[in-house]
Each structure stands twice: as C-alpha cells, then as structure tokens.
Amino acid sequence: MTVYKSLDLCDLDRMFSAYQHHQSEDSDDSGYSTLTPCKPKPKELSVIDGRRAQNCTILLSRLKMTNEELSDAIWSMDKAEELPKDMCEQLLKFVPTSEEKQMLGEHDHEINDMARADRFLYDMSRIPHYEQRLEALFYKKKFTERVSECRPKIEAVLDASTQVLKSNRLQSLLEIVLALGNYMNCGARGNASGFKLTSLNKIIDTKSSTNRNITLLHFLTGTLQKKFPDLLMLDQDLAAVKEAAKVNLPELEKEVATLRVGLKNIEKELQYHRTNSQGNYHDKFVSAMDDFVTVAQYTFTELEDQLKEMKSAFSRAVKAFCEDPATAQPDQFFGIFNMFLTHFTEAHTENEKFKRLKEEEERRVEQEAKIKAEKEKQRQKRPKVEQKGEFDDLISALQTGDVFGDDIAKMKKTRRRPRQAKADILS
Numbered sequence: 001m002t003v004y005k006s007l008d009l010c011d012l013d014r015m016f017s018a019y020q021h022h023q024s025e026d027s028d029d030s031g032y033s034t035l036t037p038c039k040p041k042p043k044e045l046s047v048i049d050g051r052r053a054q055n056c057t058i059l060l061s062r063l064k065m066t067n068e069e070l071s072d073a074i075w076s077m078d079k080a081e082e083l084p085k086d087m088c089e090q091l092l093k094f095v096p097t098s099e100e101k102q103m104l105g106e107h108d109h110e111i112n113d114m115a116r117a118d119r120f121l122y123d124m125s126r127i128p129h130y131e132q133r134l135e136a137l138f139y140k141k142k143f144t145e146r147v148s149e150c151r152p153k154i155e156a157v158l159d160a161s162t163q164v165l166k167s168n169r170l171q172s173l174l175e176i177v178l179a180l181g182n183y184m185n186c187g188a189r190g191n192a193s194g195f196k197l198t199s200l201n202k203i204i205d206t207k208s209s210t211n212r213n214i215t216l217l218h219f220l221t222g223t224l225q226k227k228f229p230d231l232l233m234l235d236q237d238l239a240a241v242k243e244a245a246k247v248n249l250p251e252l253e254k255e256v257a258t259l260r261v262g263l264k265n266i267e268k269e270l271q272y273h274r275t276n277s278q279g280n281y282h283d284k285f286v287s288a289m290d291d292f293v294t295v296a297q298y299t300f301t302e303l304e305d306q307l308k309e310m311k312s313a314f315s316r317a318v319k320a321f322c323e324d325p326a327t328a329q330p331d332q333f334f335g336i337f338n339m340f341l342t343h344f345t346e347a348h349t350e351n352e353k354f355k356r357l358k359e360e361e362e363r364r365v366e367q368e369a370k371i372k373a374e375k376e377k378q379r380q381k382r383p384k385v386e387q388k389g390e391f392d393d394l395i396s397a398l399q400t401g402d403v404f405g406d407d408i409a410k411m412k413k414t415r416r417r418p419r420q421a422k423a424d425i426l427s
Helices: 001-005 009-016 050-063 069-076 085-094 097-105 108-112 116-125 128-165 168-184 198-205 216-227 229-237 249-275 285-320 330-379 383-398 406-426
Strands: none
Touching: 001 383, 009 249, 050 085, 050 116, 050 330, 069 116, 069 128, 069 285, 085 128, 097 116, 097 229, 108 116, 116 406, 128 285, 128 330, 168 198, 168 216, 198 216, 198 330, 229 330, 249 285
C-alpha cells in the first residue's frame, strides 16, 4: 500500500516496540530522535560450515589475539613467543581449505560484514604458505619435547639389552632353574638343555604338595639364601629392565619417523622461501628457521644413531635367549624379566616373613617350656616339707577323730549315753 511510504515506521518501532531501549541522549523530550532515522543492523556474512565456524570462534576467544596480532606472529615465526604450542596445534585444525578460500575470495568486498571465524580464515588465507608456516612453527615448539620423550625410551632398551647379556647373576640363576626343572621332571623330560623364557614366570604356579602357600619360587629363593646369597641381588644387575618393559617399539619408531618427516618438510620450505623471497620485511621465516634447522639436524642425527644402536643391541639380546628378533618386542621381552623380578622379590620377602614368624614361634615355645620346667622344678622342691606336714596333720586328726568329721562325733555321743545311763542306775 502506498500509505506506508508516507509513514515514519522507524519512529513507530522505536516508540511503541515491546522491547524498549533506554532513551538516548540524542533524543528530545518528545521522544523523537534528533539523528538520522535508524537502519537495521546488517546481518553477519558467513559462508563456511556452521559447526566449523562455531568451533573456530571458540578457539579464537580462548586465544585472545586479534587477527592482526596472529598474522604478525605467523610472519615473525612467533619471535615474541605469544603463541603457546597447544594453540598452534589447535590452529592447524582451522587452516583455510581451498574451497573456503574460493568462497571467501568471492566476498572480499564484504570483509567488514564477515563473521568472526570467516574473517579470521580470510585474513589467514592472505598469508603465503600459511599452513606450511604454521606447521613449521608447531614443529619448532615441540621438537625439544619430542626428543626428550624419545631419548629415555631408547636409552632404557639399550641399557636393559646390555644388562641381560652381561649379568653373571642372571646366567647362574637360570642354570639353577634349569637344574630344578630337570630334577622335578626326571624321566623323559628331565634332560632338557634349556627352557623357553616365558616358562620363567610359571615357577610361581608350582605349589608345594604339603603347603599350598609355598611355591617353587619360594623354594628357589630360600635355596639361594642358603647356598647362593649373592644371586638375591639380581635386581641390581637388571636396573633398566623395568623402564624398558614400558617401551612400545612401533610407537617409538613412528615418533622418530614423524620427527624425520617434519624436519625434511621444513628444509623444503626453507628452500622455497630462499628462492621465492618477495622482499617482505615482515617475513622472518628464513632467519628464524635456518638456525633452528642446523641445531635440529644435529640433534636428530644423534637420536637416530642411538635408535639404530638400541635396535642392534636388542636384537643380540633376543637371540641370546633363543627368541625371534623379527617378532620380539621390548615391552614383551623385558616384561618377562620385570615380572620375574617382581615375583622374585616378593617371594624372598615372604620367605623372610615366614622365617621371622617361625623364629618367633620357636622362641615362644622355648619360653613356655622354660616356664613349665621352672614350675615343675618348684613343685618338686615343695613336697618334702609339705608331705611331712601333711603326715603330722593326719596323725593329729586320727588322734582327735577329726579325720572322720561329724560321724566320729556322733559315735562318741552314742557311747557316752549308755555309760551315763548305767551310772544313773548304779547310783
């Protein structure tokens, strides 16, 4: 209807809307605005996936940096150390895709209307090799930490492999275990020249026929205590076994491979920037990463050489115990030794406890025997005096008649009465 064209609908909305705002200083007493009639706020432009935009906005709110500050950090390879490494990792999840770059590029004339996430992706897409820069920055921040996680694992397996090969105590113990096994299996199976390493932890399953709380491992540690006490210090020879038993070799190799690939990617990116430098004074990629790569290459070469040495030592140890190097893994191989050492120590501790309880029981029995003997000795001393006194008391009682109690008293009274009656008659 043409009548609407002549009506001031904006003022109508302002004055009679159910959702009123506080009166502005820019309005007169009549309630009419003294400014230009209001315009509806333009809707934010968003062309990326809604869920992705929401997650990106949440990340940016946590980061608390403007797009300009983020761009400066990427250009300078975070010289000011403003980007935490965990945020770098999260930012890698929101690298603009080629499709997003195209869609955002079609709206570059509307950048001021873009939603927070869209504007962020648009601004980052304007940085050449943004994804490669961010990956290199994250690699640099995580490199020392990753190397520090790999090196103790390599050293643990290397040390444990050397220890199981060189331990004389372990060799002597295994000989004793074999001798016990051959004796118990005398006959067709009693002449074995060796046994599978996994059988070592089955010793604890062999129970005594007289006491089910006692196992063959208790007997073994008890025998060592009496005959070969030095072998009880086996755990000192195998100090690295516990940590080596925690190492997952495929995961360790995967982590080292990730370090290798990441370092090569940075080297390629350095070469690209050296040959395609556009003279941007903000771009510090080459200067920042060149020194890092020099140090990182040396560190990684050491780590890789150490890994090769570890694998070689582990292979020798596995072969020495007649296991298959192609299938054996450190966590399984050293896990056998670690479990045995745990049970071995527990059995020795329990033997000591049993021994202590036995000694306490023997002391108690001995003490009771002493007390009993002392009482008997005292009892044997008393009878000579007591028996003489009892004999004298018996004679005295017989003389007085007290030994017969009330009966003898009655008899005396009965005897007195006839005599008294006779006396009366005579009188």
